[in-house]
Amino acid sequence: MLLPVLLSILAVSLPARAEWYGDARPLMGTEVSVRLWHDDPAQGALLVEQVYAEVERINQLMSTYIEDSQISMINRYAADEPVAVRDELFQLIRRSLDISVLTLGAFDITYDSVGQHYDFRNRLRPDATTVAEARQLIDYRRVLLDQAAGTIRFDRPGVRINLGGIAKGYVVERGVELLRAAGVANAIVTAGGDSRLLGDRRGQPWMVGIRDPRNEDQVAISVPLENEAISTSGDYERYFEDEGVRYHHILSPSTGEPASGVRSATVFGPDAVITDALSTSVFVMGVDQGLRLIATLPDYESIVIDDDGQIYYSDGLQRPE
Numbered sequence: 001m002l003l004p005v006l007l008s009i010l011a012v013s014l015p016a017r018a019e020w021y022g023d024a025r026p027l028m029g030t031e032v033s034v035r036l037w038h039d040d041p042a043q044g045a046l047l048v049e050q051v052y053a054e055v056e057r058i059n060q061l062m063s064t065y066i067e068d069s070q071i072s073m074i075n076r077y078a079a080d081e082p083v084a085v086r087d088e089l090f091q092l093i094r095r096s097l098d099i100s101v102l103t104l105g106a107f108d109i110t111y112d113s114v115g116q117h118y119d120f121r122n123r124l125r126p127d128a129t130t131v132a133e134a135r136q137l138i139d140y141r142r143v144l145l146d147q148a149a150g151t152i153r154f155d156r157p158g159v160r161i162n163l164g165g166i167a168k169g170y171v172v173e174r175g176v177e178l179l180r181a182a183g184v185a186n187a188i189v190t191a192g193g194d195s196r197l198l199g200d201r202r203g204q205p206w207m208v209g210i211r212d213p214r215n216e217d218q219v220a221i222s223v224p225l226e227n228e229a230i231s232t233s234g235d236y237e238r239y240f241e242d243e244g245v246r247y248h249h250i251l252s253p254s255t256g257e258p259a260s261g262v263r264s265a266t267v268f269g270p271d272a273v274i275t276d277a278l279s280t281s282v283f284v285m286g287v288d289q290g291l292r293l294i295a296t297l298p299d300y301e302s303i304v305i306d307d308d309g310q311i312y313y314s315d316g317l318q319r320p321e
Contacts, residue, residue, distance in 0.1 A: 021048055028059050028168060030192035036179055037186040037202060047182055051175040051189060058174065061089055062167050064112065064160075074152055075112075075160045082151035090150055093143070095273065096166055100140035103281040103293060105253055112162035113137035114256040118249070123240040125247050134158070135256035164249075169231055169276025172196040176272075193232040193279070196272045200226040211236075213263035213305055220264075220305060229272035233279040234264035252284050259284045261307055269300035278302070287312050 021044035022035035034051045038044030062071050070085050077083050085093075096109045114134040117126035126134070142155045163170075168191040175189035176196040187198040188206060197206050205224035212218035213236050223230070235258070239248035252259040265282040267275040278300060282290030287304050294302040294314045302314040313319050 019044075021045055023048055023052070025052060027052070027055050028063070028171065028191060029065075030168070031190075032171070032192075033188075033190045034175065035188050036184050036198075038184065047179060047184065050182075051178055054174055054178055055171050055191070058167070058171050061086065062092075062163050064162050064164075071161065071163065078152055079154040079157040079159060082146060082149065082153040084149070084151050087150060090145070090147075090152065092163065092166065092170055092273075093152060093161070094145055094147075096163065096277065097140050097143060097145070099166075099274070099277045099281070103278075103285070105140065106284040106289075107165060107277050107281040108138055108140045108253040109161040109163060109165070110138045110140055110142060110159055111251045111253055112160040112164075113158060115162060115249070115251055116160055118247070120238045120240055120247075120249060123242065125242070131256045138253045138256060165233075165280040166273060166277045168192050168194040169229070169272040169274070173229070173272040193234065193237065194229070194272055194276050195231075196229045197225055197227055210264065210266050210303060210305075214309070221303065221311065223268070223303075225268065228268055228270060229275045230266065230268050231272065231275035231279040232264055232266040233283045235262070235283075236264075250280060250283050259286075261286045262290075263305045263307060263309070265290060265305075266303045267294070267300055268302070269297075275300065291315075 018039035020035055020037055024031055024033035032055055034048050036047060060066060061069060063069050064071055066072060070089050074083050099107045114131055117130055137158045142159050144153050144155060171191050172189040172194050173196055176198045179187045179198055185199045186202055189196050205226050207222045208225055208230050209219035209222045210232060212220045213234050233250055235246060235248040239246055248258045250259050262283050265279050267278040269275045282302055282304060287306050290304060291302060291314050294300055301316045304312045
């Protein structure tokens with residue numbers, strides 16, 4: 001009986017084998033993936049599920065495709081009366097408006113006043129008259145916040161907001177916050193073009209690839225990162241072509257038309273909420289203005305690929321040899 005007892009003692013005393021746990025699932029109109037290092041299989045799997053539960057909670061709050069989401073309620077009623085919302089959503093909208101000020105309106109959540117008229121799945125776009133009329137509604141200053149009351153209203157009918165340029169960054173940032181609080185030291189949470197890295201890849205940096213905007217199977221450049229956020233906005237995410245023109249989902253607030261001159265804009269920094277919004281902003285602003293903006297933000301860097309496939313780097317990045 002001695003041998004079985006010794007084996008039982010050894011089985012109890014040996015630590016569980018640490019390894020990577022994760023999954024990738026279709027959520028928020030894109031793929032959301034979670035990968036984390038943990039020494040307990042049950043706890044690792046549980047944490048993965050908790051991150052996905054958080055993603056779905058945020059989606060239920062902020063998706064314009066869900067009829068009873070709070071953002072849908074804002075779009076439905078805020079032109080008639082102030083709409084009370086959860087503080088979490090209120091603060092993210094406030095941050096969005098702050099970024100609009102920072103980017104001189106290049107980032108503007110009221111873009112959906114025109115964006116709602118595009119149907120990329122069915123290759124439909126609004127006519128010039130619709131764009132011209134709805135364009136007058138794109139102005140972040142039409143969104144009025146009452147901090148004390150926790151309410152949001154619009155200053156005229158027809159205004160719509162959409163957090164598509166910032167919500168995925170918020171999702172991956174929240175996912176990493178949850179994992180950090182649970183004691184995880186190494187992880188990556190990705191939603192579409194937005195990733196948040198926690199720590200490194202077990203002694204090595206994470207190698208994050210920026211895809212070739214015209215070849216989904218090719219990487220234009222790989223970047224080594226640790227404990228940082230990275231967001232890419234590209235004209236290949238949702239688009240269709242008509243008579244040689246690419247109509248994509250990143251609209252210029254000044255025209256109501258898809259922004260031109262850039263194929264993709266990538267931003268790195270400590271906060272995925274900011275990198276998500278800034279990647280959209282740099283895309284809209286273009287190479288020169290976009291990189292000048294990044295130069296004013298010491299914690300953030302950018303890589304931009306223009307319409308000719310030329311790659312540009314912000315001043316703080318070392319160009320590959």
